Amino acid sequence: MDKKKFSETDICDKLITPALTQAGWDNIEQIYREYTLRPGRVVVRGHSASRDKRSVLRADYVLFYKANIPLVVIEAKDNNHAMGAGMAQAINYADLLNVPFSFSSNGDGFVFRDATLASGVLETNLALEQFPSPSELWERLCAWKGWSPEVRHVAEYPYSPSKTPRYYQLNAINLTVEAIARRQQRILLVMATGTGKTYTAFQIIWRLWKSGAKKRILFLADRNILIDQTMVNDFRPFKGAMAKLSPNAKGIERVDAGTGNHFIEDLDLAVNKSTKLVDKSYEIYLSLYQAVSGTEEEQNIYKQFSPDFFDLIVVDECHRGSADEDSAWRAILTYFGSATQIGLTATPKETKEISNTDYFGEPVYTYSLRQGIEDGYLAPYKVIRVDLDKDTFGWRPPEGMTDKLGHVIEDRIYNAIDMNRKLVLEARDEVVAAKITEYLKATDRFAKTIVFCEDIDHASRMRQALSNANADISRDHPKYVVQITGDNPEGKLELDNFIDPEKTYPVIATTSKLMSTGVDAQTCKLIVLDQNIKSMTLFKQIIGRGTRLREDLGKTWFTILDFKRATDIFADKNFDGDPVQIYEPRGDDPVDPPEPPADPPPDTGGAAPGEWPAGPITTGPGEGGGGPEVKRYIVGGMVTVAVARERVQYLNAHGKLITESLRDYTRINLTRRYDSLDKFLQAWSDADRKAALLQELENQGVLLDALADEVGKDLDAFDLLLYVAWNMPPLTRRERANRVKKRNVFTQYGPVARQVIEALIDKYADEGVQTIESMDVLNVPPLTDLGSPVELVRSFGGRDHYLQALQLLERELYAPQGLQH
Structure with missing residues (x-):
């Protein structure tokens, strides 16, 4: 047998796999070949996107203990390589999977790296027949972690076989289960929107419940649709043991996979609709915070349970009301204080009054938006920055000018912060609507779009402006554009239809805060920012509406259309860094003076928390002391608004937004690689396949399609690069x-x-x-x-x-x- 003639696959099939089987790794659920860790980052190129094959990570082998916990990574090479040639890759993959055992092999034997140092030696060479058994490595791991038999019993309990978790989900699940098995009572998991927090929670609950470590579980969320979708999707294996704490639920609309027919699937309810008494025979309960708590004592359904009834509570979107010490929602967690509590969030919230980390502790695991995009599990984005002239350069009213309501407009310069807060320019709404429509017409008129407005009044005006701008569709389909805000019951009823990939309408949703979190808009392709956003937490929530990747539905990337320079937050050094105790001063904090306007008045007219009601905003007596001072002026079409400048920004090869023009960015990158025109021409001439050279340049961040759009010439890629980098006169392909x-x-x-x-x-x-x-x-x-x-x-x-x-x-x-x- 001449191993030198074997391919890498032959080495695996004929030498490595038999060695594993002989060592006791004989369960098909224990050995995973070609295990995908990262499917590869999606790169946006102009109006298309493709995966960067260089960023795909696949381990030749990942070995699992009892089909449950990843334990070993093996990297194989052909026999023309040294036995340890794959060790660097194996260590990298093992680090991603959080496992201590790495192996490299060329078919002659194994180089074994044991980070537990069980034998006192980090790396040793083993013959093929010396590969360690599952039980031997498991014992080493348990001793290294210091697990008691009780912890081991829980930690090794199998997953639900519903689907295989991704590597970061494995890490989150295992670290959480381990922490709870060690009797840690407060757990925080930070996972970016779209990375499967609910599925991760399901697997955690499944293992704790099935192992007997936790017997009664409460899952809390703050959106009804989250509960319903969770019950019929990720939590479906709990059916029969699971119920919803709500006296008013009616079921959820589903689609029969075979026939395509729509039907209403009933949800098991734990609250009697007439008596409001809770059936306590279930083991897993799901509920809205609002459904079990209220201002009146009889509304506090949770108090029908004894304080020690639940031994595990999972809090979804815990950055919201549950983080506030004074909230009714926190009262639920306090009441069941003896239960282990897990907080799930994409955006840990830290203010002087609200802190996730103070309550739950430091995260046991963090998976960020940036990492999700880099791995290829989240959709990347491009940014179109549109600066309007009145926002950028400011506007000062003529002396004595009155608005549409007859109020004299205060004489000062109004800028971007004032727009739609203290000053409404109706022409501005029309320009914004026209730019949104222009983009959709150039790409996809039916791409799901969320427009984030300053407040409810602004959302209402934008709905009208967008309907007028798209009158050719809106005339026959009035739900093409809808307003979905806290004060709009008709609009809120359309939320389910907006996020349903099978429903065409609504296409465009105008909102303020209501859709910033907890809305699973899987096919949303356009996020419009026309809101002053200074909070990192809010910004990440909003961006998360577009990050879900649905390649099967044609959603591989999304666009951020930014009218407010909100995307400057991408450049913040703390963006997507590890959660830290950063306080966001509130408006009345002397450290950070408030931006206009001040806090909204107490009566919000049924608006959702954080949204302002429609109508003029007033505060206190005016300087004349004769009544309230008008803080919002409404100016009609007498004042024109125009686009001052526009720039398209893409993510570069390192996941950061390109801040200069694509022409400058390309020139810098290309001249860094080829320090003279002659060297580029020689490389082009020497390339057997020009497409391969162009693909290599694209992988390094040269975005040819986008560059062609910016240059605006129908050029061959060769001429495009010569023209941009060395200012050579170009020829067209024709x-x-x-x-x-x-x-x-x-x-x-x-x-x-x-x-x-x-x-x-x-x-x-x-x-x-x-x-x-x-x-x-x-x-x-x-x-x-x-x-x-x-x-x-x-x-x-x-x-x-x-x-x-x-x-x-x-x-x-x-x-x-x-x-x-």
Whole structure:
């Protein structure tokens, strides 16, 4: 057996796998081959996106103990590599999975790295037949962690077999279960929106419940739809043992996978609708905070349970009311204070009055938005920054000017912070609506869109402005644009339809705070920011509405259309860093003077928390002492508003927004790689496949499609780069194609081959060099009219001769003027 001739796959199949089986790793649920850790970052290029293959991470082997806890990573190489050649990769993968055992092998044996130092040695060499057994490594792990038999019993209990968790979910689940098994009473999990917090919570509950560590569980959330969707989706395996604490639930609309018919699925309810008494025979309860608490004592359903009834409480979106010491929601957690409590959040909240970490402690695990995008589990974004002239340069009213209501407008300069707070310019609403509509028309008129407005009144005006801007659709489909705010019951009824991927309408939702969190808008492709946002927590919540990745539904990225420079927060050094105790001063804190306007008046007209009611905002007596001072002026079309500047920003190869123009960014990147024009021309000439060179440049952050959009010229990628980086006069693809056609270059080929070359030249002119370098081009018209791919290649004398002719064609296409054949 000559191992030098074996491929890496042969090494695995013929040598490594048999060694594992012999060592006792014989359960199919224990050995995972080609285990995907990261599917690869999605890179946005202009109006399309694709995965960066360089960022895909797959471990050759991950070994699990009892199909439950990842324990071992093995990286394999062929026998032409040293036995330890894969160790660096194995260590990297083991670090992601939080496991201490790494192996590298080339088929001769194993290099074994044991971070537990159980034998006192970090790395040792083992023969193939010396691979350790599952029980041996499990014992080492347990001793290293210092687990008691009770902790081990819980920690090794299997997952629900519903689906395989991702690596970061494995980490979150295992670390939480371990902490609770060690009797830690308060747990905080920080996971970015769209990374599966609810599914992670389900697996935690499943293992604790099935192992007997926790017998009665309460899951709390602050949105009704979250509870209902959780019951019929992630928590479905609990059916029969699970009920909802609500006297008014009616079930949830579902779609039959076989027929496509819609039906209402009943939810098991634990509260009798007539008596309001709770059935205490269930083991797992789900509830809204609002459904079990209230201002009246009889509304506090939770008090029908004894304080020690629950031994586990999971708090979803715990950055909201549960973090406030004075809230009714916190009272629930205090009442069941003996229970273990897990807080789930994407955005830990830290103010002088509200703190997640003070209550739950430091997170046992954090998985950030930036990491999710880098791994390829979350959708990336591009940013379109639109600065309006009155926002950017300010506006001062003429002396004595009155608004639409007859109020004299205070004489001062109004800027971006004042817009829609102290000053309403109706023309501004129209310009914003026009830019949103312009973007949708250029991309997808039916892409789900959320417009975040300053307050309810602003959301109402934007609904009208967007309806007018899209009158061709809104006339027949009035729910094309809807207002979804706390004071709008009709709009709130459309929330479920907005987030349902199968429902076309509504397409555009205007809102203020109501949709900033807890809204699972999986197919949302456009987030519009027309709101002054200074809070990191709020900003991350809003951005989270677009981060869900649904490749099966065509959602691979999203756009942020920013009218308020809110995306400056992306540049904050603390954005997506580890949660720290950062206090956000409130408006009355002398450290940070309040921005206008002051806190909203007490009567919010039914608005959701944080939203302002419609109508003029007033505060205190005016300078004349004769009544309230009008704080919001409404100015009609007499004042015009225009776009001052606009810039598109993309994420670079390191996950940061490109702040300069794409032209400058490309020039800097390209000249850093090729310090002279001659070196770039030589690299282009030497490349057997130009598409491969272009792909390499794109992987390094050169965004060719987006660059072409910004330059606005129909150029070949070669000319585009020369023009941008070295200011060379460009030729269009059609000009290059015509130059070749005018020359009698391909006389050595027969008539069919010359027709093929002629068609390839036209394909190049239409689509570029990447198209003609692919063999797939032989399967599309007009080449299919000339014969089958086999016949066309044969007309050149075979595949090698065809590729030689293609290389000759490329040399002619890119020959410098005056040096053509």
